[in-house]
Amino acid sequence: MMFRFQPESVPPEWRRHMLHYSDLAYKASVAKRRGAIGLIVVTGPNAEVKQQLIELEMEAKNTSSSIAAISISDDLASRILAVADKDLARLQQQLDKGEPMQGFAIPGVELAADLAILREINQGRNVIARLTADVPSARSPVIIGAHLDHLGRGEISGSLAREDERGKVHHGADDNASGVAALLESAQYLVDMKKAGKLGSKRDILFAAWSGEELGTLGSNHFVDQFSGGDMLHGKVSAYLNMDMIGHLREKLYLQGTGSSDSWSREIERRNVPVGLAIATKDDPYLPTDSTPFYMKGVPVLNAFTGAHEDYSSPRDRADQLNYQGMQKIARLMAGITRSLARSESEPDYIEATRKQSGLSRKHLRAYLGTIPTYGQDEDTKGVKLQGAVKGGPAEEAGIQNGDLLIGLAGVEVETIHDFMHALGGLKPGEETEMIVIREGKRLTLRVVPTSRD
Numbered sequence: 001m002m003f004r005f006q007p008e009s010v011p012p013e014w015r016r017h018m019l020h021y022s023d024l025a026y027k028a029s030v031a032k033r034r035g036a037i038g039l040i041v042v043t044g045p046n047a048e049v050k051q052q053l054i055e056l057e058m059e060a061k062n063t064s065s066s067i068a069a070i071s072i073s074d075d076l077a078s079r080i081l082a083v084a085d086k087d088l089a090r091l092q093q094q095l096d097k098g099e100p101m102q103g104f105a106i107p108g109v110e111l112a113a114d115l116a117i118l119r120e121i122n123q124g125r126n127v128i129a130r131l132t133a134d135v136p137s138a139r140s141p142v143i144i145g146a147h148l149d150h151l152g153r154g155e156i157s158g159s160l161a162r163e164d165e166r167g168k169v170h171h172g173a174d175d176n177a178s179g180v181a182a183l184l185e186s187a188q189y190l191v192d193m194k195k196a197g198k199l200g201s202k203r204d205i206l207f208a209a210w211s212g213e214e215l216g217t218l219g220s221n222h223f224v225d226q227f228s229g230g231d232m233l234h235g236k237v238s239a240y241l242n243m244d245m246i247g248h249l250r251e252k253l254y255l256q257g258t259g260s261s262d263s264w265s266r267e268i269e270r271r272n273v274p275v276g277l278a279i280a281t282k283d284d285p286y287l288p289t290d291s292t293p294f295y296m297k298g299v300p301v302l303n304a305f306t307g308a309h310e311d312y313s314s315p316r317d318r319a320d321q322l323n324y325q326g327m328q329k330i331a332r333l334m335a336g337i338t339r340s341l342a343r344s345e346s347e348p349d350y351i352e353a354t355r356k357q358s359g360l361s362r363k364h365l366r367a368y369l370g371t372i373p374t375y376g377q378d379e380d381t382k383g384v385k386l387q388g389a390v391k392g393g394p395a396e397e398a399g400i401q402n403g404d405l406l407i408g409l410a411g412v413e414v415e416t417i418h419d420f421m422h423a424l425g426g427l428k429p430g431e432e433t434e435m436i437v438i439r440e441g442k443r444l445t446l447r448v449v450p451t452s453r454d
C-alpha cells in the first residue's frame with residue numbers, strides 16, 4: 001500500500017527534487033523490482049486533491065507493466081490500517097516530513113480484487129489526397145497536413161474542461177478545425193493554380209488530415225512508418241508542413257521547427273511578401289504535434305501556430321472565437337511555401353538538432369496556478385510574459401492580469417519558462433506563496449494559494 005505524490009512538509013528544494021520520483025509509474029516499477037505482486041494506491045487526507053480515487057484509464061494507456069494496481073478510498077485504507085493499530089492521517093504526517101520510514105506488515109488482512117483491463121480497440125482514418133506534379137515525377141513529394149481529431153466529450157485525454165463543463169462536447173474549433181480548414185483552403189488554392197496552368201510543380205503535393213493526434217500523433221506516426229518502411233525519409237519526403245491551432249491570430253504567427261532546415265528563413269521571408277503576416281520563428285523542431293514523426297525520420301518540418309489561450313482543450317474552443325481573416329492569410333502563406341517547395345529541383349536541407357530537455361513535464365507537477373503564459377515571447381525578455389489566468393484559478397484570484405511579466409515565484413527568480421516550471425515544482429497545494437510580476441513598469445508582489453492539479 002502506498003501513498004500518491006511525495007513528502008510535502010519539506011522545503012521547496014526537496015519537493016522539486018522528489019517530484020521526479022513521485023510519478024506512479026515510477027513507484028510501480030520500483031515496487032515491482034522489489035518483488036511486489038500488486039499495488040494499493042491511497043491518497044490520504046492531507047493531499048488536498050479533488051478526487052481520492054485515481055482515474056486509471058490514463059495511467060494504463062501507455063504502459064504494459066505486469067503489476068496489478070488498485071486505487072482505494074481513504075476510508076477503506078483507514079479500516080485496513082486499523083487492524084495494525086495505525087492511523088492513516090498520522091502515517092501521512094510522518095511521511096510528509098520526508099524522513100525515511102520503515103514499511104510494516106498488516107497481519108491477518110486478506111484482500112481480493114477482480115482486475116480486468118479493457119483494451120478498447122478503435123479505428124481512426126487518415127484522409128490523404130494527392131495533387132500530381134505537372135509532369136509525372138519520381139521526385140519526393142511535399143506534404144502539408146493538419147490533424148482532424150479532437151477530444152470528444154473530454155473522455156479521451158487532455159481535457160481542460162472546468163468542473164461545470166465536464167462531459168460536454170469539446171468543439172475543437174481552434175484545435176484543430178482551424179488547421180483542417182486552412183488545409184482545405186490551401187488545397188483549393190493550389191488546385192485552382194494548377195487548372196490555370198500556373199502551378200509549375202515538379203513534385204507531387206500530398207494533403208493529409210491526420211487522425212489520433214490527441215492520443216499521441218497516432219495517424220501521422222502510422223503514415224510515416226508505412227511510407228518509410230522503417231528507413232529514414234530522406235529522398236522520400238521533401239518537407240512536411242503542419243498546421244495545428246492557427247485560429248487565434250493576434251499579433252504574430254509562430255512558425256515552429258525552423259531549426260530543422262537552413263532553407264526556412266529565406267523561404268518564409270519570400271513567401272510572406274504577398275501575405276504580409278507578422279511572423280516569429282522558433283527553432284526547436286521537437287514539437288508536440290504531427291510534424292515530429294516526420295522530423296525524427298529526417299524530414300525538414302515547419303509548424304504554423306497562433307498560440308495557446310484560455311479556451312484551449314475545453315468546450316469553450318468554439319467557432320465564434322476564431323479569427324477567420326487570419327486563418328485565410330496563414331493558409332495562403334503555407335500554400336505559397338508548399339508551392340515553392342514543389343517547384344524546386346532539390347529538397348531543402350535537413351538539420352538534426354539535439355533535444356532540449358526541460359526536465360519536468362506538466363504531469364509531474366503537483367500544484368496548480370492557472371497562469372496562461374504567452375507563447376513565443378521575445379527571447380531577450382527576462383521573465384515569463386502572461387496573457388492572463390484561467391477563470392476561477394488561483395492566479396486569477398491573486399490578481400494576475402493580461403500582460404503581466406512574471407519574474408519571481410516562491411523565492412525562485414524566473415527568467416525563462418524552465419525556471420517557472422522549476423519553481424512550480426516546489427509549490428505545495430494550499431500553502432500561500434508569492435508571485436512577483438512587472439506590470440506597467442512597476443514591480444508588484446501578489447499572494448497566491450496554489451491548488452492541487454489532480
Ligand SMILES: [Zn+2]
Nearest residue numbers: 175176244245
Ligand atoms: Zn492540436
